[in-house]
Amino acid sequence: MKKIVIVGGGAGGLQLATRLGKRLGKKNLAEITLIDQNRVHLWKPLLHEVVAGSLDTGAEALSYRAHSSENGYYYRMGSMIGLDKQNKNLTLAPLFDHHNKQVLAQRTVEYDYLVIAVGARSNDFGLAGVREHCTTLDSANEAEDFHLTFLNQFLKYSEESNEEIEHGEYNVPPQLPPVHIAIVGAGATGVELAAELYNAVDRLEQFGVKQIHHTSLQVTLIEAFERILPALPIALASKAQKALEQQGVRILTQTMVKDIQSQKLITADGEIKADLIVWAAGVKAPQFLSQLGLPTNRIHQLEIDSCLNVKGEDAIFAIGDCACLLNGDDKTARPIPPTAQAASQMAALCTYNLQAKLNGQPLKPFAYNDHGTLISLSRFQTLGNLLDELFKKHWMVEGKFAQWAYASLYRQHQMTLHGGWKLFWILLGSFIEKRVKPKLKLY
Numbered sequence: 001m002k003k004i005v006i007v008g009g010g011a012g013g014l015q016l017a018t019r020l021g022k023r024l025g026k027k028n029l030a031e032i033t034l035i036d037q038n039r040v041h042l043w044k045p046l047l048h049e050v051v052a053g054s055l056d057t058g059a060e061a062l063s064y065r066a067h068s069s070e071n072g073y074y075y076r077m078g079s080m081i082g083l084d085k086q087n088k089n090l091t092l093a094p095l096f097d098h099h100n101k102q103v104l105a106q107r108t109v110e111y112d113y114l115v116i117a118v119g120a121r122s123n124d125f126g127l128a129g130v131r132e133h134c135t136t137l138d139s140a141n142e143a144e145d146f147h148l149t150f151l152n153q154f155l156k157y158s159e160e161s162n163e164e165i166e167h168g169e170y171n172v173p174p175q176l177p178p179v180h181i182a183i184v185g186a187g188a189t190g191v192e193l194a195a196e197l198y199n200a201v202d203r204l205e206q207f208g209v210k211q212i213h214h215t216s217l218q219v220t221l222i223e224a225f226e227r228i229l230p231a232l233p234i235a236l237a238s239k240a241q242k243a244l245e246q247q248g249v250r251i252l253t254q255t256m257v258k259d260i261q262s263q264k265l266i267t268a269d270g271e272i273k274a275d276l277i278v279w280a281a282g283v284k285a286p287q288f289l290s291q292l293g294l295p296t297n298r299i300h301q302l303e304i305d306s307c308l309n310v311k312g313e314d315a316i317f318a319i320g321d322c323a324c325l326l327n328g329d330d331k332t333a334r335p336i337p338p339t340a341q342a343a344s345q346m347a348a349l350c351t352y353n354l355q356a357k358l359n360g361q362p363l364k365p366f367a368y369n370d371h372g373t374l375i376s377l378s379r380f381q382t383l384g385n386l387l388d389e390l391f392k393k394h395w396m397v398e399g400k401f402a403q404w405a406y407a408s409l410y411r412q413h414q415m416t417l418h419g420g421w422k423l424f425w426i427l428l429g430s431f432i433e434k435r436v437k438p439k440l441k442l443y
């Protein structure tokens with residue numbers, strides 16, 4: 001039986017493993033294995049909600065082990081570090097537990113067909129200080145960690161404000177300077193996070209945390225380009241900017257960060273002090289991809305052909321953020337954007353092409369279908385543009401409809417992973433949970 005190994009169980013890889021597991025694995029037509037460095041999957045576009053505490057990872061995360069047993073594929077935990085394409089096997093790094101004790105030694109895994117879907121992470125552009133002084137939103141663990149730091153900042157702020165009031169004799173109690181969070185990069189991640197943080201502060205105020213108000217937070221959004229949301233139409237970006245400024249976000253465009261030190265950013269115009277700094281300025285693929293003997297670009301993405309095969313490699317495919325494929329004809333060709341939408345479309349085609357390979361049929365080329373982009377500014381506003389399939393035109397949407405469309409993106413991902421019946425129970429469960437649990441994760 002042919003062995004298909006998928007490395008990376010994110011937006012693209014997990015959808016692929018689920019589909020292949022159901023279509024081939026369950027019928028013993030091929031052995032499907034999914035390898036991921038984590039035990040659980042959390043859809044990455046939810047990470048800014050984890051930071052703000054609007055989403056509980058414990059409730060939302062999917063266990064690979066449980067999911068694999070229900071969907072006809074095998075799951076192996078591990079982190080890919082090497083590849084021997086002549087002998088068709090890949091190497092997984094030794095696995096250590098949280099006490100740094102080795103659990104598993106270095107291993108090799110054999111394949112007939114390999115799909116690399118290891119995603120991307122923040123691009124620090126070689127800037128000193130990013131890794132040391134900034135938070136990035138590359139994984140659920142980092143988002144959880146930042147959430148606790150965020151809560152602690154406001155715990156400190158609340159206690160210090162209280163002490164000032166209790167020990168002083170004031171007609172008007174003094175206001176401490178707000179907690180200052182700087183976000184570098186005003187793409188979708190930075191913009192959505194800025195709004196979500198104000199939502200979290202409002203919730204803290206509703207929970208009665210003393211001396212916390214909307215104005216206890218100051219978010220500064222820093223962008224090198226001349227406007228926020230550079231990848232989106234200007235009308236949409238202007239609306240988002242207005243909505244953010246109404247919440248109190250300070251927006252600095254055409255501002256290039258030159259250096260980052262402890263609690264401060266150095267730009268061409270001077271210093272910006274911040275209690276916390278988030279780095280959300282672009283992505284790059286994991287560096288090890290450039291050391292596998294496969295063709296890569298300058299941000300370590302694997303170069304793939306239109307059928308999603310790594311260029312020159314018949315048995316190796318790559319999908320999602322770690323793959324580079326140009327869209328359009330030669331003159332206007334631009335890389336497919338690193339989005340969950342693109343990863344999901346690639347996963348669907350890769351399912352087809354792998355089955356075609358097994359059956360000796362021709363492969364199909366990838367045709368990217370840009371359904372539009374939606375930006376959620378937490379409970380304050382949702383806006384974006386959506387493709388009208390009939391007229392092949394993008395329309396601007398906002399309000400309740402945009403909010404519904406935004407939520408449906410995640411529901412579509414869940415639908416692929418769980419099917420309609422299970423999704424119904426999941427939705428019912430989260431409906432009940434929303435009514436019995438606090439609106440903010442406070443731990």
Ligand SMILES: Cc1cc2nc3c(=O)[nH]c(=O)nc-3n(C[C@H](O)[C@H](O)[C@H](O)COP(=O)(O)OP(=O)(O)OC[C@H]3O[C@@H](n4cnc5c(N)ncnc54)[C@H](O)[C@@H]3O)c2cc1C
Pocket residue numbers: 007008009010011012013035036037038043044045046047048078079080081117118119120137138188189286319320321322338339340341342343374
């Ligand atoms: C905060 C945030 C908000 C976003 N919002 C949106 C949005 O609204 N809409 C949208 O379309 N996109 C959004 N994106 C982008 C979207 O999340 C990504 O484009 C998408 O997740 C890419 O899917 P992927 O399968 O390529 O990689 P990922 O989903 O990143 O999955 C990669 C997987 O590979 C695993 N992995 C990595 N390295 C290894 C290794 N060496 N060995 C084994 N496993 C490995 C990881 O653990 C992970 O499970 C957002 C991203 C972020 C960070």
